Amino acid sequence: MNTGVLTNAILEFPDNRLLIDLCGEFDRNLTDIEARTGSQILRRGNQLAVHGTEEAVAAAREVLNALYARLEQGREVGRSDIDREFRVQDTEAPDQQLEMFVGGKVEIKTRKKLVEPRTDAQKAYVRSLYENELGFGIGPAGTGKTYLAVAVGVNMLITGAVDKIILCRPAVEAGERLGFLPGTQEEKVDPYMQPLMDALNDFLPGKQLAKMREEKQVEIAPLAFMRGRTLSNAFVVLDEAQNATTMQMKMFLTRLGEGSRMVITGDRTQCDLPRGVPSGLADAERLLDTVPGISFNYFTGKDVVRHPLVAAIIEAYEQDGS
Template sequence: MSEVSQTIELPSIESAIALSGKKEENLKFLSQHTGTKVVLRGNTVVISGREKAVERCVKAVRSLAPYWKEGKTIARAEIETAFHAIDTGRTDEYKDLQQTILARTRRGEQIRAKTFRQRQYIQAIQTHDITFCIGPAGTGKTFLAAVLAVQALLNDECERLILTRPAVEAGEKLGFLPGDLQQKVNPFLRPLYDALYEFIEPEKIPDLMERGKIEVAPIAYMRGRTLNNAFIIVDEAQNTTPAQLKMLLTRLGANSRMVVTGDVTQTDLPSAQESGLIVAQRILKSVEGIAFCHLSAADVVRHALVQKIVAAYESYEQPKRANV
């Protein structure tokens, strides 16, 4: 079969940089995924190879136009979603995903779902009182929940935002850490603070916390409470015990919503202790009003290497799980 070649003219050098990615990682991925040769010459992309492979690659590049036209960094997950949409006839749905802006950061950056599963996760949060999201690092589990939570707070859809996670990590316990309670807790809650800083001026957060609008605390401090009119995010739930997670889930009060996130492959509990997240998944999977969303390595939106690391660990651990 003879080879063909097609070219795509990009509008600017910024577009070329956005499409090619760091060290041309995106172009290399497009080439590997389609079996074509993809070369960037100035602002021109040249794609050559077998006719059908070239057509598929061209469709993928053109479908990513809403990103590269504006010079926005394109993640590996977005390219994979483009191919998935082309291969499964979901191109219209993909266009809708690209056009739906979830929020804007303080710097004006647009936040949107980058994959179909991320979009499903967002829709689950919007339509369920309790949503579980299970998946590896870098898939946006906590960040997307925080986006929706901050929006709900700023739009007066809830009275307070509660962020909590178990203070168990890498064998450390609060009692061994220096400082008062807040200083002890802060290292464990840093990922939640980071998400807040994207949408709320850092100097305003202490005031919101003092007024009770934002509460950040370890799970142990939720005991005995009823959480009304709140948006609750439970992060790193794989490190809860079954009793802890049951206690937390039963704190849900009137007009409240809860999102529980975790990665069941990264549990820091003692080896003999079963994860509350795994137990909850078994017990609650059929309960009406509760949604379970699962993200995978294909949804990783951090550095391209993170996706490779997650995939490598999954491949290594699968045979071990099969022998258990």
């Protein structure tokens, strides 16, 4: 199917009372379906006009008809029901997503742009994130470890493969102590989370991202906030994992719930833990390397996609053993 061709579909629903329930309060249900499919849905009397690509319109039409049939049976429609209908559509989603690797060019579709891994290591990394429930991306700065992981997470969210994205980092001081920074606890933590926010802003429109954060479809939080949670049907990224202690890493890995995927990224050369405190990333490599279903992907200076000088800087430090 040609996903670039725009089309329209008119859906008619004979019972206007049920149509009101289908749309939801303040058209909340329609807004959710628009966000999940990339379509635009307008209500006209007892009809819904759906506009978008052929793929988006087909997906929205299938979900709307299924939800209306549910209402006809005397059942309610809520957010969980919308999520379930999308998951029913995407029961074959992982296999379909892996079709992108059949050709030579690999592109990850997000709301704002297509993201293309540039190196062989990056392509292998992206593939492993679709194939495995738990993946590690380890290497120097600028190699796209976090950026590509967030892109895959956004792709899985908008296709309905997961219900939410959770991004976290250890809030480890690198020269400044949190307690001496001005502002509330949230304001103190925000600078540590900003790189994750920057990636999300590249893939999702601002208003949509703000709405998703408000409704907890997208969460950004320090690693410590993960304790005690079970993360189900989520795409979870732990960034800067070299700054997690062994206990923190174990705590994080054991949060993995049903229907979730987890990505751990880190750079062993940029550990900010106090001297003598072992890195949880190193322990995870040692302990989990042979566990089935867990992938480890490694990057070098050749995979740096920032300014060319970054690759030269990394190479110089590697040669010096620093």
